[in-house]
Amino acid sequence: MDKNSAPSLHIMRSSLGRARGLGAAHAGLHHWWAQRVTAVALLPLALYFVVSVLLLAGADHAAMVAYMSKPWNTVLFLCLIAALFYHLSLGVQVVIEDYVNAEGARMGGILLVKGVIYVCALACAISVLKLAF
Amino acid sequence: MKDVREALFVGRNSEGKLVHRPLSPHLQVYKPQMSSATSIFHRITGCALGAGTLLLTAWLVCAAAGDATFSVIQALLASWFGLLILIGFTAALFYHTFNGLRHLAWDAGRGFDLPVMHRTGWAVIFLTVAATVIFWVIGFLVW
Numbered sequence: 278m279d280k281n282s283a284p285s286l287h288i289m290r291s292s293l294g295r296a297r298g299l300g301a302a303h304a305g306l307h308h309w310w311a312q313r314v315t316a317v318a319l320l321p322l323a324l325y326f327v328v329s330v331l332l333l334a335g336a337d338h339a340a341m342v343a344y345m346s347k348p349w350n351t352v353l354f355l356c357l358i359a360a361l362f363y364h365l366s367l368g369v370q371v372v373i374e375d376y377v378n379a380e381g382a383r384m385g386g387i388l389l390v391k392g393v394i395y396v397c398a399l400a401c402a403i404s405v406l407k408l409a410f
Numbered sequence: 411m412k413d414v415r416e417a418l419f420v421g422r423n424s425e426g427k428l429v430h431r432p433l434s435p436h437l438q439v440y441k442p443q444m445s446s447a448t449s450i451f452h453r454i455t456g457c458a459l460g461a462g463t464l465l466l467t468a469w470l471v472c473a474a475a476g477d478a479t480f481s482v483i484q485a486l487l488a489s490w491f492g493l494l495i496l497i498g499f500t501a502a503l504f505y506h507t508f509n510g511l512r513h514l515a516w517d518a519g520r521g522f523d524l525p526v527m528h529r530t531g532w533a534v535i536f537l538t539v540a541a542t543v544i545f546w547v548i549g550f551l552v553w
Contacts, residue, residue, distance in 0.1 A: 279454070313517060316510050323507055327545065334553045335488065338477040345473075365463055368456050398465040403472035 315364035345408035362398035
């Protein structure tokens with residue numbers, strides 16, 4: 278290289294590749310953005326959840342059924358479950374990626390934990406629907 | 411195959427002996443700061459809330475299972491051990507929510523100045539304690 282030339286950086290990458298913004302992970306912005314979207318959604322939903330828990334403190338089964346069968350409670354609980362478990366799966370994935378170095382254990386751990394999270398999400402949603410109907 | 415980075419983490423100490431360089435930050439010699447403490451606590455409360463979500467699942471599934479099962483989990487949650495977990499759950503939820511607002515502000519490019527960052531950090535701690543206390547005062551009143 279010419280010693281007198283100004284320092285420059287050569288990016289061996291097509292313009293299309295740069296425009297798409299997909300790096301080595303082939304995933305781009307999606308994970309980061311989804312984590313923020315669910316975080317914002319959870320701000321009002323967490324407040325609703327806290328109020329619900331206070332209203333249901335020491336409730337018996339009949340009170341629980343009466344609460345969950347109100348349409349807005351059914352809908353809001355389903356929204357809460359969707360946002361909460363999605364946010365949880367994104368967060369746990371980052372934690373595992375940060376601390377588990379072995380490739381196999383990392384991938385296996387993420388698959389296992391996400392599987393458990395999705396099963397729990399479905400169990401919660403079906404339970405709410407069963408109480409509601 | 412050995413990680414290529416390992417070659418870069420080797421150096422000589424003052425006696426000329428080849429040693430592995432320490433990775434930084436080394437927690438034993440790293441002074442806790444508002445930034446690092448609130449950051450790791452955000453992750454810890456996130457993981458704790460993940461465990462709390464299993465409890466939420468158990469609560470809803472038991473409710474759907476019927477009267478007998480639901481009264482068992484309600485009694486468990488009302489025991490001293492259950493209350494201890496629930497108090498921890500609410501504290502973690504409030505902390506993660508308030509500190510999450512801080513993270514969202516940073517994502518929007520606001521609040522990076524150190525004095526502001528310290529103020530918001532203390533605000534998160536204060537709000538977490540206040541919200542947890544208020545929640546449980548109301549909780550024990552309406553119980």
